[in-house]
Amino acid sequence: MSKIVEGLYYSESHEYVKVEGNFGFIGITDYAQKELGNVVYVDMPEVDDEVAAEEEFGAVESVKAASDLLSPVSGTVVEVNEALEDEPGLINKDAFENWIIKVELSDKAELDNLMNAEAYKAFIGE
Amino acid sequence: MNNVYYGKLIFELSKEGRRGYSLPENKLNNYKLADMPEALMRQRELDLPQVDELTVVRHYTNMSNNNFGVDTGFYPLGSCTMKYNPKINEEMCHHYAFTRLHPLQNENTVQGALKLYYELQNMLSELSGLSEFTLNPFAGAHGELTGLMVMRTYHASRGDNKRTKVIIPDSAHGTNPASAAVCGLDVVVVKSRPDGTVDVEDLKPLLNDEIAGMMMTNPNTLGIFEHNIAEIASLVHEAGGLMYYDGANLNPMLGMCRPGDLGFDIMHINLHKTFSTPHGGGGPGDGPVGVRAGLEDFLPNPHVVKDGDRYTLTFNDKSLGSVSGFVGNYGVIMRAYAYIRTIGKENMRMVGPLAVLNANYIKESLKDCFELPIGGVCKHEFVFDGLKDKSTGVTTLDVAKRLLDYGFHAPTIYFPLLFHEALMIEPTENESKETLDGFIEVMRTIAREAKEQPDMVKSAPHTTPVRRLDDTQAALHPVVNYAELKLEN
Numbered sequence: 001m002s003k004i005v006e007g008l009y010y011s012e013s014h015e016y017v018k019v020e021g022n023f024g025f026i027g028i029t030d031y032a033q034k035e036l037g038n039v040v041y042v043d044m045p046e047v048d049d050e051v052a053a054e055e056e057f058g059a060v061e062s063v064k065a066a067s068d069l070l071s072p073v074s075g076t077v078v079e080v081n082e083a084l085e086d087e088p089g090l091i092n093k094d095a096f097e098n099w100i101i102k103v104e105l106s107d108k109a110e111l112d113n114l115m116n117a118e119a120y121k122a123f124i125g126e
Numbered sequence: 127m128n129n130v131y132y133g134k135l136i137f138e139l140s141k142e143g144r145r146g147y148s149l150p151e152n153k154l155n156n157y158k159l160a161d162m163p164e165a166l167m168r169q170r171e172l173d174l175p176q177v178d179e180l181t182v183v184r185h186y187t188n189m190s191n192n193n194f195g196v197d198t199g200f201y202p203l204g205s206c207t208m209k210y211n212p213k214i215n216e217e218m219c220h221h222y223a224f225t226r227l228h229p230l231q232n233e234n235t236v237q238g239a240l241k242l243y244y245e246l247q248n249m250l251s252e253l254s255g256l257s258e259f260t261l262n263p264f265a266g267a268h269g270e271l272t273g274l275m276v277m278r279t280y281h282a283s284r285g286d287n288k289r290t291k292v293i294i295p296d297s298a299h300g301t302n303p304a305s306a307a308v309c310g311l312d313v314v315v316v317k318s319r320p321d322g323t324v325d326v327e328d329l330k331p332l333l334n335d336e337i338a339g340m341m342m343t344n345p346n347t348l349g350i351f352e353h354n355i356a357e358i359a360s361l362v363h364e365a366g367g368l369m370y371y372d373g374a375n376l377n378p379m380l381g382m383c384r385p386g387d388l389g390f391d392i393m394h395i396n397l398h399k400t401f402s403t404p405h406g407g408g409g410p411g412d413g414p415v416g417v418r419a420g421l422e423d424f425l426p427n428p429h430v431v432k433d434g435d436r437y438t439l440t441f442n443d444k445s446l447g448s449v450s451g452f453v454g455n456y457g458v459i460m461r462a463y464a465y466i467r468t469i470g471k472e473n474m475r476m477v478g479p480l481a482v483l484n485a486n487y488i489k490e491s492l493k494d495c496f497e498l499p500i501g502g503v504c505k506h507e508f509v510f511d512g513l514k515d516k517s518t519g520v521t522t523l524d525v526a527k528r529l530l531d532y533g534f535h536a537p538t539i540y541f542p543l544l545f546h547e548a549l550m551i552e553p554t555e556n557e558s559k560e561t562l563d564g565f566i567e568v569m570r571t572i573a574r575e576a577k578e579q580p581d582m583v584k585s586a587p588h589t590t591p592v593r594r595l596d597d598t599q600a601a602l603h604p605v606v607n608y609a610e611l612k613l614e615n
Contacts, residue, residue, distance in 0.1 A: 035546055040601035063597035064540040089598070 001126055002031035005096050009111050010120035011072040018099065019111065024073055025099035028060060031124050033095040036062035042084045042091070043069075044100060049077045051103060053110050058100065060091070073110045075103035133591065136175045136185050137608045146179035173609065192591045194535055195406070200561050202488075204507045204538040204550025205299065205347065207377050207399035208406070214468055215402060215461035224460060229452040233438055240437035243430045243453065246463045247414075253474070254376075254393060255386025256416035260425045261454040266374060269394025269413025270305035270341070272426060272449050276392050276417055277339050277368050278309060279424040279446040289338040289367070295324050297347040297542050299374055311338060318544065322348040322500050326357060333361060339368035343375045344388065345505035347542045349485065349552075359389025368392060373413075376400045377554070378482045378506035381475035391418045401462035412458040428453065480555035481506040484562060488553055491566045495573035499545055506554070512547025513573055518580035522547040525572055527594060528586035532568045 004010075009017045014032035018025040033039065041061040051057040051071040058069040079102040084090060090098040105111075115123060159167075177185075195201070201208040219225075227239055247259040263269040274292065281289045292311045294302045296318055303313045314337070317328040323346065340362045344352045352358070359369050371385040371393035377400050379385070385393050397412040398405030405411050417425060423444040430453065431440050439453070466474070482505050489498065489508045496510040512522045526536035526549070538550040553562060575583050587593060605611050 038598040040598060061601075063601055065543055067543070088602075 002029065002034060002124065003096065004030070004117050004121050004126075006117045008096075008117065009072060009114035010117070010123070011070065011114055012123065013070045014124075015070060015072050016096070017072050017111070017114065018096075019105070019108075022105055022108075023078065024075065024103045024105050026057075026071060026073070026101050026103060027099040028069070028091065028095055029120070030095045031126075032060075032067075033091050036060060036067065037064045038062055039088045039091045042088045042100060044080045044084070045077050047077050047080060051075060051077060051101070053107075053113070060088075069100065071103070072114055073103065073105055073107070075106045078102050078104050133188065134185075135608060135611075136177065136182070137173075139177050139181055139185060140175040142176060144176045144178055144181075146177060146182055199533050199535065200553075200557060200565055201535040202537050202551045202553050202565065203535060204349075204509070204552040205374065205541070206405075206538065207374075207396070207506070207552060207554060208535075209377070209399070209402050209554040210556040211402050211404045211461070212465060212468065215464045218464040219457045219460035224456070227456075233436075237437055239456070240430055240439075242463055243456075243459060244432055244437050246459055246466070247430065249463075249466050250395060250414055250416060253380065253384065254395070254416050255384030256390075256393065257386075257419040258422040258425060259414050259416040260429060261412065261414045261459050262426050262428075262448075262450045263394065263413040263415055264450055264455055265411040266372075266394060266396040266399075266413045267301040267305055268449065269396075269415050270301055270370075270372065271308055272413070272415045272446070273370050273392040273394050274305055274309040274311060274338075274341075275426075275446045275449070276415065276421060276424045277370065278311070279444075280368065280421055281338055283424070283444065286366070288336055291336050292338050292370075293329070293332055293340040293362075293367075295342060295346065297322060297544055298341065299343065299347060299372060302341045302372060306341070316340075318346075321502075322346060322350045322544070323352050323354065324358060326354050326361070329358065329361065333365035333367070335366060337362070337365055337367040339370055339391075341370040341372060342390075343372040344385070345375050345378060345507075347375075348500055348509050348544070349375075349504040349507040350500060350502075351505055355388045363389070374399065375506065378478045378485075380477040380481075382478040386416075386418060391421060392416070397458055397462040402465040403458045403461040410455045410458055412455045412462070414454070426450070477555050478506075481553075484553040484555060484557060485551070487559075487562055488551060488566060492569050495570055496549065497547070507550060507552035509542065509545060510547075510549040510551070511545040512549060513576055515573075515577060516547075518576055520576035520580050520583050522549045524583045524586060525549065525569075525576070528572045528575065528583050529568065530587040531589045532571075534565060534568060 014029045016027055016029050039060055039062050043059040045057050053074045054070055056068045057071045060067050060069060081100055196208050196210055227236055243261060247261060250259045251257060263272045290312055291314050292306045293314045293316050296315050306313050314332050316332060317325045319325045344355055346352055362369055368391040369389055371390035373393050373395040376395060380400060394413045394415045397403050423442050424446055426449045427441045427445045428439040431438060485504055485506050485508055489504055495514055497512055497514050499511045513520060522539050526539045529536050540548055541550060542548055605614060
């Protein structure tokens with residue numbers, strides 16, 4: 001049973017956004033980290049890079065596979081989680097605590113296209 | 127096998143002062159190391175193992191006995207076509223008349239070698255329904271890059287420079303987008319339908335005048351024949367793009383169905399898959415590229431042609447340029463030639479059907495124990511999505527590891543990414559019914575073990591020279607030489 005956090009927004013490609021004011025913390029879900037297995041590398045954008053909804057902004061590499069990261073929302077990267085550079089396995093320890101990028105949202109209306117916790121739970125069939 | 131003493135690293139067998147050689151007396155006088163410039167001097171001792179000849183021979187012989195290959199056992203590695211490499215291929219390519227040639231020799235003295243090269247070009251053209259082949263690229267992905275360069279050169283020759291995108295299905299081999307990126311093309315992904323084939327409706331809106339072409343395998347990565355291929359090819363052609371065929375899955379088509387007849391314009395062939403030359407371990411391979419009529423001029427230089435009774439290398443101004451030193455991996459080209467000539471045209475027609483029969487036989491015999499996400503008749507390979515009964519938590523990785531205990535090479539796992547527990551099996555046409563039955567029996571045994579003794583399966587392998595390796599540490603913290611290992615300890 002995967003952990004799902006209430007109050008976050010979820011995409012079909014298993015990223016989440018945690019919104020605080022005009023900012024969104026983007027990471028992959030607990031379900032995604034379980035499916036991937038041990039994460040060995042996280043390819044992240046740089047601060048000030050633009051990300052667009054449903055576009056690739058990086059990749060997560062595990063012992064099983066490399067998967068593109070698709071941004072659930074559009075905006076400008078204001079921070080990347082540098083702790084993941086040295087310890088990518090943090091994502092396996094707690095995927096929701098260890099977000100990947102912090103983005104200044106350019107269009108909050110995009111959040112309406114995403115799933116809530118309940119819908120995501122149904123989506124992954126748990 | 128697996129002798130504990132000789133199972134050590136060669137460095138660990140080292141004894142100070144031990145030698146496996148004796149050098150002749152140094153007769154050079156007036157030679158002082160001190161006269162060498164400081165910058166050229168080593169700062170520390172060379173850390174080589176000090177061992178006698180017998181120790182070296184035993185060490186490497188014992189280690190080589192731990193190898194697993196097609197010559198040792200069944201190797202159903204999906205997508206890789208690990209077919210048997212007939213020994214006559216080796217005999218032919220080791221003939222001194224060929225091994226002693228030099229690539230810069232005068233053409234008049236290598237007419238036989240060029241003739242063989244020319245004839246293989248023509249055989250591949252006939253088998254694939256295309257007009258002309260180059261044998262120059264060194265491997266499959268190198269062939270993909272070469273093929274895409276043909277595509278770019280073709281568009282550039284027409285002054286059409288805005289075609290910078292290439293369409294690739296989401297089930298494609300990872301080399302496809304990688305080759306496109308190296309060629310400077312942007313990748314546009316087209317989705318698959320639930321049955322694993324390309325979604326034509328998803329493709330239509332992606333087509334426009336920025337599309338250089340589309341890359342496909344057929345049958346696709348799931349071993350399913352793309353039955354809409356004619357429609358897909360005509361849509362891409364109408365949009366001005368070219369169709370590229372990734373020859374990785376050519377084996378089931380061999381002698382039955384030709385990419386050129388399906389509407390493909392450019393393709394590569396993995397000689398090391400379809401034409402029985404050795405592979406694994408990084409090469410050498412060879413990835414010939416074929417093109418339809420009208421694209422021949424863009425093939426790489428040099429090209430082997432026949433001029434009257436004479437074979438010669440030509441250089442074309444319209445060519446994309448050179449992609450390799452000289453003309454490909456000649457030893458590999460010779461093996462493929464020997465394979466085709468040995469099998470002959472008539473028997474070649476049986477390669478595809480037998481590869482397909484073997485794959486379907488295994489699939490049907492195991493689908494009650496393993497989850498088959500896409501039913502129906504497959505081609506040369508198929509994908510299970512893990513065990514049917516997943517209640518004990520035994521994963522595809524565990525099944526693959528347990529197979530090693532039974533002396534089989536594991537299938538491809540966790541690819542393609544469309545399924546979470548992918549297990550991809552390709553038996554090839556060479557295997558006897560007894561071998562296939564043996565594999566089926568072992569797979570059924572493992573499925574039973576997964577229910578009855580899940581912990582034993584989860585900790586497999588138990589009988590191999592090394593047990594389960596730490597994939598995470600190997601990726602995060604690889605220790606690849608002895609100096610690093612010493613630092614670790």
